Amino acid sequence: MRVKLLYHTDIDAIKRVLAQKGVGFDPEAMMDHVFYMFEIEDCSRVTTHQLVRHRAVSYDQESQRFSAATKEGVVTPPSVRSNEIGYTAYDGALKAVYSAYEDMVAAGVPKEDARYILPSAIKTKLVMTLNARSLMHLVWQRTALQAQWEIRELATTLRSLAQGATPELWTKIIER
Amino acid sequence: MRVLLVWSSPFPEKTIAVAMRRCYSTKPIEDIEAELEQKGPEYWKYLLVKALQDKSLDVLEHFVLTLAVEGAAEADVGPLVRAFPYLRATQLRPSDWLMTLNARTLVELWKDLRGKTFAEMVVSELSQRGVCPIFNQLAFGVNTDAS
Numbered sequence: 183m184r185v186k187l188l189y190h191t192d193i194d195a196i197k198r199v200l201a202q203k204g205v206g207f208d209p210e211a212m213m214d215h216v217f218y219m220f221e222i223e224d225c226s227r228v229t230t231h232q233l234v235r236h237r238a239v240s241y242d243q244e245s246q247r248f249s250a251a252t253k254e255g256v257v258t259p260p261s262v263r264s265n266e267i268g269y270t271a272y273d274g275a276l277k278a279v280y281s282a283y284e285d286m287v288a289a290g291v292p293k294e295d296a297r298y299i300l301p302s303a304i305k306t307k308l309v310m311t312l313n314a315r316s317l318m319h320l321v322w323q324r325t326a327l328q329a330q331w332e333i334r335e336l337a338t339t340l341r342s343l344a345q346g347a348t349p350e351l352w353t354k355i356i357e358r
Numbered sequence: 359m360r361v362l363l364v365w366s367s368p369f370p371e372k373t374i375a376v377a378m379r380r381c382y383s384t385k386p387i388e389d390i391e392a393e394l395e396q397k398g399p400e401y402w403k404y405l406l407v408k409a410l411q412d413k414s415l416d417v418l419e420h421f422v423l424t425l426a427v428e429g430a431a432e433a434d435v436g437p438l439v440r441a442f443p444y445l446r447a448t449q450l451r452p453s454d455w456l457m458t459l460n461a462r463t464l465v466e467l468w469k470d471l472r473g474k475t476f477a478e479m480v481v482s483e484l485s486q487r488g489v490c491p492i493f494n495q496l497a498f499g500v501n502t503d504a505s
Contacts, residue, residue, distance in 0.1 A: 186387060189373070193426065195365040196456065199426045205450045214446035215458040217422045217489075219367070221380075221387040238444060240419035240460065242377040249384045309380045311420045313446070313458070 183335060187343040188219040188309070189222065193351065209351050213315040216351055218344055221234035221308045222336065228302045229332045233310070243308035247294035255279040257302040257332065276301065300346045314351055319343055360428040361479040363487055367376040370461070370490040375402040377417040378409060403492050410496055419444070421461035421490070425480065429453050438473055442466060461490075465497055 196215060198209055222230075232242055253276055262272045279299055288298040312320075315348060323329065324337035345352040360498055367373050372394055373445050379390045394402065409417050427435070427447075429439030435455055443461040445467075459467075464480060481498045494500035 183388075188376070188387070189368055191422070192365050196424065199362075199364050200450065203426075203450045203454055211448045214448060215424050215456055218366075219373070219420055219460070228402060236411065242380050242417055242420070244384060245381050248382060291429050298465065307380065307384070309387075309420060311422065311460075 183225045183332070183339075184223040185209075185343060186221045186334065187347055188221055190218045190344070190347045191216040193348055199227060203210055207350075210350060213318065214313055216314040216348055217311060218314070218317060218347070220340065220343070221307070222310060223307045224233065224255075224257075224305045225332060225336055226303050227306050227334060228257075229330070230326070231302070232330070232333050233320075236312075236316060236323075239310060239316050239320075240313040240323050241310050244306050246297040246304075250293060251283060251297065251304060253279070255305040256301065257305055258303070260331070261288070266273075266296055272329065276326045277302070314344070314348070318352075319342075359434065359476070359479065361476075362426040362428070362488065363483050364424040364426050366423045366484075366489055367421050371399065371402040371406060371478050371492045373420050374409065374417050374461070374493070375405045376406045377420045378414075381417075395467070399492060403496070406492060406496055415462045415465060418462040418486045419460045419463060421462070421493070422458065423461070423480070423484075424456065424458045425483070427455040427457050430455055434476075438467070438476060441470070448462055459494065461497075468498060 193216060193246050196212060200207055230243060232314065254278060258269075258272065262268045279301055283299055286299070286345070287293055304307050321341040326331045329337070341352075365493075370434055375394050376387070376390055379394065380387075383390055395481055409415070432449070435447050435449075435457075442459070442463050444463045445457065446454045450456055464477055467477035468481070481494055481500060485494050485500050491500075
């Protein structure tokens, strides 16, 4: 998985306006106004199905309607990889699925219909734009121990990038 | 009421184009950005025209604006915030606000009787600042040299 912060709000620009108005910087109120745009690559569709439950967030994700899928582009969970019987079953099922997908596409079935057979393990890419309030809620929920390993890894990375870009906002919120 | 731009997403038309290309490309983001840079503003304009024609307004949501709004009463701001959930407002002083919205919401405000006057002020401010000339021309018919 790879995550990149594409842009974030310039907090100093907001602070200048607040100073002009004689208003202090309140991290709680500013969470609505500080935005981040992220690129997320090569996480599974399992994880993006969990991700898109979060509001209010703007997502644009790689479509499977027109791009061909390959067996190499899948995520294998560590618990499957470390389990010999489990991995044999996983790998065998993927081979069967991708063979069927390729046969359908070769036979003229549109990719948008052949994709119905593709696994949730398939890797995907998306851009995501959200404010600090939505991101903090996402981080709070998805870095919890109950969260699944892949989205926990994603949420941890998102938090790290956001905190690195706008440390003051995150530090003040986390301190509370 | 007076609207002043505080901050906006860098390279708005290119950012919208990135979101559009993300849906149809399998390439990493750096390749998409390089492709958009190489093809230039005419291509960003082509993609934006397509998004607006197809009403694929989701891609506009990645272009975000933060505004200082002066001389607005709660009675002006409240109905807008309730009707447009992606419009966020923080009251700084009795008639001064910090407001943040995305370009999709701006288009929706423009088309709605309740939001038209406010949207026109925002577009005028963006236009005066030269922030997103292609977007302003295509979405709102603002005359610009970038056409």
